[in-house]
Amino acid sequence: DVYLPRRGYPLYVTTPIYYVNDVPHIGHAYTTIAGDVMARFWRFLGWPTYFVTGVDEHGGKVAQSAKSKNVPAQAYVDDMAKIFRSLVQALNAVPDDFIRTTEFRHHQAAQALWKTLEDRGHIYLGTYSGWYAVRDEAFYSEDEIQDGKAPSGAPVEWVEEPCYFFKLSAWQKELLAYYQENSHAIRPKERYNETLRFIESGLKDLAISRTKLSWGISVPTHVGHVMYVWMDALTNYLTVLGYPDVEQDNFKTFWPHSVHLVGKDILRFHTVYWPAFLMAAGLKPPERVFAHGWWTREGKKMSKSLGNVLDPFALIQRYGADALRYFLLKDIRFGQDGDISEDALLQCYNQDLKNTLGNLAQRILAFIDRYCSNDFKESKSPPIDSEHEALQTWGRRALPYLKFCIEQEDLYGYIDLLQTSVQQVNAYITKFEPWKMLNIPEKASHLLEGLYSLCMFLRDIALLFSVVLPKTMEKLLQQMGEEKEISSGSIQRLGSPLSTALWPKPEPIFDLENV
Ligand code: ME8
Numbered sequence: 001d002v003y004l005p006r007r008g009y010p011l012y013v014t015t016p017i018y019y020v021n022d023v024p025h026i027g028h029a030y031t032t033i034a035g036d037v038m039a040r041f042w043r044f045l046g047w048p049t050y051f052v053t054g055v056d057e058h059g060g061k062v063a064q065s066a067k068s069k070n071v072p073a074q075a076y077v078d079d080m081a082k083i084f085r086s087l088v089q090a091l092n093a094v095p096d097d098f099i100r101t102t103e104f105r106h107h108q109a110a111q112a113l114w115k116t117l118e119d120r121g122h123i124y125l126g127t128y129s130g131w132y133a134v135r136d137e138a139f140y141s142e143d144e145i146q147d148g149k150a151p152s153g154a155p156v157e158w159v160e161e162p163c164y165f166f167k168l169s170a171w172q173k174e175l176l177a178y179y180q181e182n183s184h185a186i187r188p189k190e191r192y193n194e195t196l197r198f199i200e201s202g203l204k205d206l207a208i209s210r211t212k213l214s215w216g217i218s219v220p221t222h223v224g225h226v227m228y229v230w231m232d233a234l235t236n237y238l239t240v241l242g243y244p245d246v247e248q249d250n251f252k253t254f255w256p257h258s259v260h261l262v263g264k265d266i267l268r269f270h271t272v273y274w275p276a277f278l279m280a281a282g283l284k285p286p287e288r289v290f291a292h293g294w295w296t297r298e299g300k301k302m303s304k305s306l307g308n309v310l311d312p313f314a315l316i317q318r319y320g321a322d323a324l325r326y327f328l329l330k331d332i333r334f335g336q337d338g339d340i341s342e343d344a345l346l347q348c349y350n351q352d353l354k355n356t357l358g359n360l361a362q363r364i365l366a367f368i369d370r371y372c373s374n375d376f377k378e379s380k381s382p383p384i385d386s387e388h389e390a391l392q393t394w395g396r397r398a399l400p401y402l403k404f405c406i407e408q409e410d411l412y413g414y415i416d417l418l419q420t421s422v423q424q425v426n427a428y429i430t431k432f433e434p435w436k437m438l439n440i441p442e443k444a445s446h447l448l449e450g451l452y453s454l455c456m457f458l459r460d461i462a463l464l465f466s467v468v469l470p471k472t473m474e475k476l477l478q479q480m481g482e483e484k485e486i487s488s489g490s491i492q493r494l495g496s497p498l499s500t501a502l503w504p505k506p507e508p509i510f511d512l513e514n515v
Helices: 026-045 060-068 073-090 104-119 168-181 189-200 229-234 249-254 264-280 312-319 321-331 342-378 389-407 411-432 441-465 470-479
Strands: 011-019 049-056 097-100 123-133 138-140 157-166 258-263 288-292 295-297
Touching: 011 026, 026 049, 026 073, 026 258, 026 288, 026 295, 026 312, 026 321, 026 389, 026 411, 049 073, 049 249, 060 073, 073 097, 073 312, 104 123, 104 229, 104 264, 157 264, 168 189, 168 264, 189 264, 229 264, 258 264, 264 288, 312 321, 312 342, 321 342, 321 411, 321 470, 342 411, 342 441, 342 470, 389 411, 389 441, 411 441, 441 470
Parallel strands: 011 049, 011 258, 049 097, 258 288
Antiparallel strands: 123 138, 123 157
């Protein structure tokens, strides 16, 4: 019988802040969903949780989009930020904060970090001459350019301008030592190896300001320079915790206990530049960066610039946010790449949600409603050593493994355990044959005990699945007369007696007509 300690360690989950140069697509929804699932589970444990997402509003890419629409940059980002915020809502994600890099608090934080780096002697003025890809917002050296393009395929332009440099070259040894000691600081393992190879190959100083661009945060000590957009953007992870006020509760509780969830496209920024900035500023590097894979369409990375994106709003409208949340995390293991299609989503909806989970709920609840709702209302928790103990205690026993999955960012593993258990219990009902016990008086108590135990399992599944399927599991909990709100004390509800008194008429929880 497992109960976790009441106050565990803090989890600070972040998503990248997304560029607002275009409307969001499934890729953006993906990372936000993953962060939300981790945060919801940590809150369910009752442990300190902070989950943040937001938007990256500066830089050449965003400035170009505003210009092409003939709108002033600020007005453009104001509109786009609304759309990204509405995606968070549509996904039913509940971040503790949503950051926009044009906010005053962020200007303050980015400038404070800059000053600290400058005061500590990590920044110098020079001239950059080399390649820049606006699409990647990245500088490339001559030897990285292939057929006149960036390694990502993005077009590049030649840039020659005065700018500030961060002495990244000085951090090679420290970074290597840090990662050798902290082999879990980057996951999955391939990304850890990739980062180490990159650092070992030698680090060049990094240009961190621009003079040919004005849409950005001003360098506090030099008029005419704006910060390189990545220098500005990475700081968001500190802004939301109250930086530069490092004495704030949030900062003290959550830094450096972060899991930065990112796509593998932006690994280097998070595992090389970011920890180097932080160490140089005298702060601890993030505890973990998890780089997930890419959703592709017919083998090609889905991206706005390739024009092959899927619209998350349309999919949510057709299948519901829960179906999308489930599908994206179940279809491929978090960390790997995968091809996405609407057909696969529909198939997953039917097979896993409607015909397995939905069917289990419907089988149990409709049976009780139809044949024995009056007797069931009176029934009590079966003795703990009953034949069905495995069903009654399943939730509590599953908890340590589920916690392990979330700690490892193994969101697939989390869902897979729940789904496999649902399948097993569906098979068990077929063996238990409740319909054969109807109207046989000597079997009545055995039947009620079995149904009660099945309902305990169903309630616990609903509680644990609610981190992935918040809306449908609310519906299920309501049908079982349970509090639908999941709060920090909800963990205590696993394995607890049911409230059998007031059950409304059961209805299918997965129904495409009623999304
Ligand atoms: O890089 N598959 O913003 P961005 C999976 N502003 N995930 C995908 C994806 C795909 N095909 N496409 C995008 C930026 N993503 C910067 C980040 S952070 C300080 C600054 C997700 O709008 C994935 O998380 O290009 C990826 O890292 C992110 O969106 C890139 O979003």
